[in-house]
Amino acid sequence: MNIKILSIGKTDDKALITLIDGYIKRLKHYIKIEFKSIPDIKNRKNIQISQQKVLEGDLIIKNIQSSDVVVLLDEKGQDYSSIEFSKYISKKMLAGTKQLVFVIGGPYGFSENIYKRANHKISLSKMTFSHQMVRLFVVEQLYRAFTILKNEPYHHE
Secondary structure, eight states, X not given: OEEEEEEESOOOOXXXXXXXXXXXXXXXXXXXXXXXXXXXXXXXXXSOHHHHXXXXXXXXXXXXXXXXEEEEEEEEEEEOOHHHHHHHXXXXXXXXXXXXXXXXXXXXXXXXXXXXXXXXXXXXXXXXXXXXXXXXXXXXXXXHHHHHHTTOTTOOO
């Protein structure tokens, strides 16, 4: 299985970039992973929020294959503990999933087309986080999931 993380916009904070890159490097020991930033919509201050979501959705769709299993990181998604999330990842691998795509939307969420295309929605917390921080949390939780699956000492219960 391959994992792809799609994110609207780029991360400007160098400390966050370093942390994200560190977890991506660690994850490559377990699985093929790609982190792709989709550029922000130009002139978005002059575009209505609903139109911005549609335009972002179009860019997301261009980066998804028809066979991909798409997981939206959405505040209204299903909550998982780290162990439950590792079991979710394991089930996807055992099911023969070719590519699991995690999508981090823009500041206003996703368009209806993206919600319709999604196979699953996952919430990282009931709290709201910046999209910059979500990128770090996703790669850290993926790394944690693989260490749990491999019975490595990173996660403590």
